[in-house]
Amino acid sequence: MPTINDVAKKAGVSKSTVSRVLNDNFSYMSETTKKNIIEAMNELNYTPNSVAQSLKKKSTQTIGIILSDISNPFWSEVLKGVQSECTRSGYTLMVSSSEENAEVEEENVLTLKNKQVDGLIINTTGENTKLFDNLIKEKYPFVFLDRFTDELKTDTVVVDNISGSKRSMQYLIDQGHTKIGILAYPPENRSPRIDRLKGYKEALEENNIPINEDFIKICDPVRGSGIEATKELLCSSNDKPTAIFSTNTLLNLEILMGVKRVELNVPNDVSVIGYDDYPWVPLLDPPLSTVAQPAYEMGMKAAILIIKRMNRKRQIKPKMVQLEPELIIRDSCKSLEI
Template structure:
């Protein structure tokens, strides 16, 4: 025999109030409700184990208490760490999360945006690809709540949470110089799609070399697809004057460099110094342990949620801005050099 599901009528009868009063309680309309009435309804809900119909409520309130998160590439350690912070913070605020991975594909990203909008999510937190500018513009112009993370979309007036990418590269270059390295190369993934962090990190490399009065060698700058990254690294070490040290632009380029070093018996910390942007889970246990430029991932995720929720609560809208977070260096053996004057 099927178990009879508790209804709003059962709660009303148990609490000795009308159905409309229970409905007001469920929709958090407490302005004209006595404290004693609220407590009776709350007690009735607990005693009867009443489960509200959230789908029906969302239709009435025009809210699903759900946020869509679209990440450009979930393989990045940074992305997974920030997403965890976003999900935790949204859960604390009683929002559910739908997470989508765009694989750096604007078409896939567009499909996910349309799917999430069809599911009536209350807002979007997006690590954007380089496409879909017009779609984002329409959303922003219609006051749909949206916050960008890690990147911003050019010519759009929207909140974005990002690392201070130039400062990150400056920290890496300065640290290598302090440890006795001067011939420093930089690796990033392809600049073809004008992904903002990659562009800023290359610009940061140039400005850092200029700041420390070091020559900028174009053949020390390798920005390419991961599929051919090892070829670019090989070119570096075949130069008449190969670099003494490498700055890796993210965890994926780091992995390509580590593969190359292992295959060609390049000893990190002995033959070449290494600093990478993004703290990776294996950094402290790698041999040698890897010096990293860490991003404050949890704080960045919290800030993205804070900005999004503010869009729901705020009567007076604040002007959107880019919020930059400071990197920090975690110095380990991969960037040390024998005989360096520290």
């Protein structure tokens, strides 16, 4: 393997001059010298020792990201945004998943820290307040993504979920729907779930529509629970909703499956609005109306924030970036207005 000494000899310069090029320090260096060194490295196929460089710079040029549920297709688009900004800024990305488990989340945080990542982007379970409070006290850089905790003041990137929920509800109400069901996963410590339920209730209250607790279905976070909840809503002997609002990507499909299981039709028998949008959503039968989150932008903004935080020599006030969702209307909702 060629060494830095080999490069210096071939380029006709000192070892320290080669080292300056490796560290992007070109002050007081002619373009000819810089060009000769780079050509020598290319000809020798010289690769710098990344471990030694990391120890010298006290930086691994690596960012860790911890997601709560990597199986959710929403995160693939978020990761594209994070990766794009990391690549542009010269950082490597390490990805892990907590599987919505607080203990696993803590293990991931400690493991990535031990691997000397320069900072973390975290879609938190919301159950490790003490852990993150300690990181803040240590001045270790991290950014919360999609979810936040009120007790912790740190850089955060979120979507206005109250707004997204209220927009979808207001659209249904404007179409004449007053009996609207909602499916959600348990909201405890998960800010998006809390805010989407809050938006649902606020929209009803602002339109003087009584909240029917029987229309609110909190589903177990396991596959198939949304199907059963939908069947319960639509097979009730009491009032049945004329519309259903989904608060999660995976629940979108389970609601549509549940409607089919009871041999009803969307939108003729029940209207449906989902959450999150993907290229395949317009291909559903019928094409599903959804609240679209700017997933790519979320990832990109989170990467920008953590890189800025890592490169600051002095502490700055934490920043909250809140992005707006978009309501996309397709064919899954029926107007009841005559």
